[in-house]
Amino acid sequence: MASTKARTGPGVVERTTLRNGLRVVLLPDDSAPVIGVAVYYDVGIRSEPEGRTGFAHLFEHLMFQGSASLGKMEHIRYVESSGGWLNGSTRLDYTNYYEALPAHALERALFLEADRMRSPAVTEENLANQIAVVEEEIRVNVHNQPYGGFPWLTLPAVLFETFPNAHDGYGAFAELESATVDDARDFFARYYAPGNAVLAVSGDLDPDATVALIERYFGDIPRRRVPARPDFAEPAPTSERRQQHVDRQAPAPAVALGWRVPDPADLAAYLPVLALAGVLGSGDASRLTRRLVHADRTATDAGSHVSFMENPLDVRDPTALVAEVRLPEGGDPDAVVRAVDEEIARVATDGVPPDELRRVVARTSAELHQLADNVMERTLAAASYEQQRGRAELVWEVPAMLRAVTPEQVTAAAATLTPTTRARLDVVPGSPS
């Protein structure tokens, strides 16, 4: 039987690079008349300069304020009045901008992203307005929230020593308020070159026609120098690092532990750590939940995951496996930490039964399938995989790679999580003074 290669559906990736360096990946899939568009710039919180904490995120806000062809709010209005929604986010290693729309809005969405890649409207007025908005965002999510920023903003400061890895990516108010229009223009010039970005489009699209539209709208954005990505590596702890955070809004104690893990670029070494995080702390069948919540009843919730603020396949080195435990009022954090150590030691010495690992991998695979079912999530993952790993196909390939992880690899990963190489952060409920 003659076979023709499918040009739509799971597994299909088309890629091209424009002359200005913009990398493009397309994932055609006509199962629903919708599309996702995402632009990933290879700059994040780790790249912001000292004295300018929070700047990468503040700049993300400025990218929504208008551009060469669009007045304030027009970008947003065009996406919404085309039947779509949009957002952006700033993470340790990237800043992304994305929208999901009915398929017939594809050309318009490409135009909108190209217009702000060419020339965002960075003005004094927009900057002052968005500094105020970002401060409200920080009040909502951190200052006025019990456990605000725990542990994603606060644990890195304990585990890491260098500014790029340790600092608070939301930023200090004084530093946000000292940001200038020139800072923003310099940041754009340096990091938002087309060659420093990946554009991903997925959904109900014709690949050839889409490439032609991308050439039309992005092709004449001038090529600019692409900054070399700095090496953010720093040595792992050789003794336990500890801090306490008094939180007068928190009703009960909490504790987070973090351990450095292998470079995510090396999937063969990194995927066993993801499987270990699943064994230890994902769901009701996990070991930390069974021990701390079900058996000892020393915790109300317990879990573990890899990375601080993004998904574990969306981050570069250095990152961490994080265990997070919420205690009841008056609970004993030291007892909880001892129990976590025992559970990790038990994996390291007794190993993981193969059927337990199979269960964890089945659940993780199902979660990855569910993300791939969503046109926006699929687009985001494709852009990130292409940018950080040069392989958008990982959207569909990771489940099989996870199935290849062996119990011995998980056991070996557990042996690296020792009390003397970790960071520990305690949230201590404080009385209002």
Add this chain to the structure above:
Amino acid sequence: MSPASRAAAPREVPALAAPRRPRLPRSSERVLANGLRVVAVRRPAVPLVHLRLRVPTATRRARDIGRTELLAQSMLLGTDRRSEAALADALQAMGGGLRAGGDPDGLTLAGESLAPELGGLLDVLGEVLTGATYPRALVERERTRLAERGRLQLSQPPSAAADVWAARRYGEHPYGRRIPRPEEVLEIAPGSLRATHGRRITPDGAVLVIVGDVAPARALDLAERHLGGWAASARTDAVPRVPAIETGPLLLVDRPGSVQANLRFGGDAPDLSDPSFPAVQVADAIFTGLFSSRLIANLREDKGYTYGSYSTMRHQRAGSSIAVGVDVATDVAAPALVETLYELGRIVTLPPQPDEVEAAVQYLTGTAVLGAATQSGLADTLLQLVVRGLDVSWLRDHPARLAAVDPDQVHAAAAALLAPSRLVWTVLGDADRLHAPLATVTEVTTLAGA
């Protein structure tokens, strides 16, 4: 000179292409002998299957919300065949999960698994529905956790502010309690849940939706095999009538030291099936539902007072509601209230511009297509429709209903929905700093915090 400061010439925004018709899912349906209605839809995009089960069972008193939630949270603690650990292992092995949640109108069980495991997932579901044992010691454990969670939610401004608004709107009606009070939860007798389950968790009026990579006929057969033995009880189930809305002064609830004021306002809304619903949706979208809405353009993008505002329409059995939330720094609470009243006044006294209506209609139409384009989104949407006696045809016909909405209808809908004089107003925040400035704008009653 940096590229950003070199003015690029403006270009023309391209038009939209011709819209593509979404292919609507075909649904298959069967009513089992015990009364359970099962709806199945095939969507093969990824090798998963999702289920949603809704059991209507009204909570009669606000203080019993905790009992409903504890019942839901304790359903998976063991059955006559399997322990808690064995259930969790079985679900995990299917790549699956199963969660139960309670609200004043009933319980929802939501789950998913790898597609070939649907039989196993339905087997666990049937086993829980007919044989959950509620072991006393484990229920006690979950009772403590639920009480701790209540304490946490009461300490979190967004959830606490929603509770304050609901209590002000609904009083002692169960809709008035969003967070079970820890002291009420701790009074529940752990040994009483099994009987509660027998009385309340029955197939009478229940609905099961199955969506995923499975042939509908097979899904219906599997549902019949595993849930056919769930015994009916012919119980009657009515939600207490909600009290008429009682407007009055803005209620300020003290949260000492709070750096923000959490403003909530809202009132009654029409049901999904009401003829005015499409115009109400458009009015809500123009006022604050869109990111490019009037309230966000004013409070966030012009004044910088807030990170965002949002509205929530809750479709409940005894009456739907709308509530809008805005969180602002304490210092700007009074001017933010003034701007909010201005925008409300504008939308209830004047018809919107035709292009505002058109934008909102496009947004509501497009995002509905996006929402139904995933297995889990379609399952959630279908459940919401089927529970209200509607079906997938509502999804098919709604774009035409939205397209027929004109500015005058939006004006009339807004006047009925958002007139400031018909709304209930609450603020959670630092009363010492908020009372005087708010009282210069409107009448304020202050209450000590929880």
